[in-house]
Amino acid sequence: MHGTELNSLSLDELQQFMEEIGEERYRAEQLFTYLHRNRGMTIDGISVFSTGLKDKLKQVSRINNIEIYERLISDLDGTRKYLFTLEDDNIIEGVLMEYRHGLTACISTQVGCRMGCVFCASSKDGLARNLSPAEIANQIYIMENDVDRSITNIVLMGSGEPLDNYDNTLKFLYIIHDEKGHNISYRNITLSTCGIVPNIYKLADEGLPITLSISLHTPFDEDRKKIMPIGHRYTIDDIIKACKYYINQTNRRVTMEYILIGGVNDRVEDQNKLIQILQGMECHVNLIPLNPIEEFDQRKPTLESIYRFQNRLSKANIPTTIRKEMGGDISAACGQLRRRYIYDKYERTLR
DSSP: OOSEEGGGSOHHHHHHHHHHTTOOTHHHHHHHHHHHTSOOOOGGGOTTSOHHHHHHHHHHEEOOOOEEEEEEEOTTTOOEEEEEEOTTSOEEEEEEEEETTEEEEEEOSEEEOSSOOTTOGGGTTOEEEEOOHHHHHHHHHHHHHHHTSOOOEEEEOSSSOGGGGHHHHHHHHHHHHOTTTTOOOGGGEEEEESOOHHHHHHHHHHTOOOEEEEEOOOSOHHHHHHHOGGGGTSOHHHHHHHHHHHHHHHOOOEEEEEEEOTTTTOSHHHHHHHHHHHTTSSEEEEEEEOOOBTTBOOOOOOHHHHHHHHHHHHHTTOOEEEOOOOOTTTTOSTTHHHHHHHHHHHHHHHO
16 A cells, blocks of 8 residues: 555644645645544545545545454443454454443554563564554544444553554544544543653653553562563663653653452562552552463452452552453453454464
């Protein structure tokens, strides 16, 4: 596929593009609104453009599309798990969840992931490639089209590490927030990272009031290295310093994601060390009971252990919640459905 990917351009870039092909700048705003407010997916669908202008666009540009390959709907809570097919036949995942405040979409930023966290199915087959801004945004639009409702909250917590695809992720944030397009508030967007420290500082300097979510999962560096290879590059102290800088720059508290693994990181010493690290910091801890995968032979903690952990942190004045499991009957955890697809495809090639 050749030509400029129109739905990966910011409004400013579209205005420059239109001028370069001899068109008026106002056409860019019409196109941007068509793509990002009206969820337009074809050049022919731009009703305010003449046939001549559409033909000119087709010669030098294109609109990126993704399609729903598979859709699973939870009988438990209505959560929808999607497999999307990209134009190069790669597969990514998205999840649509309904809460009291509206619809939340969990979307991917990469095809696969190279971070190698042992508890995550997304990283088991490595990184295939980064997603373009359009491919990230299209997950939102295609889910909205599927349910005929607007998404109010976005979580960049699907397949991939957002800060490993920094430029495209940042451009997506600007595009999805633009008032001429989808106009989603930055405060309704959460970005989850395993802790690529230099890019936390870069993101902080952008000054966007999105919620930064850190996949911490243990307060001890040596333990973190065993389950998260990124721990060999950046220490927990490095991450905490970057988070404090982020808080100062954005005036937003940081969320600490903590997957509870029975007998591994739910001990009293883990609680004490975590309190020592986070005490006095503008943060919130989100406890996530382990969702076991075949490749990671560990168990969920007991309910007693989960609530004990929460109570211990809360008594230390660290706001702590337990994440409610959504879509437990449809492999809604990150990477599980895509990995099943890859395995099934491999099995078919052997027959």
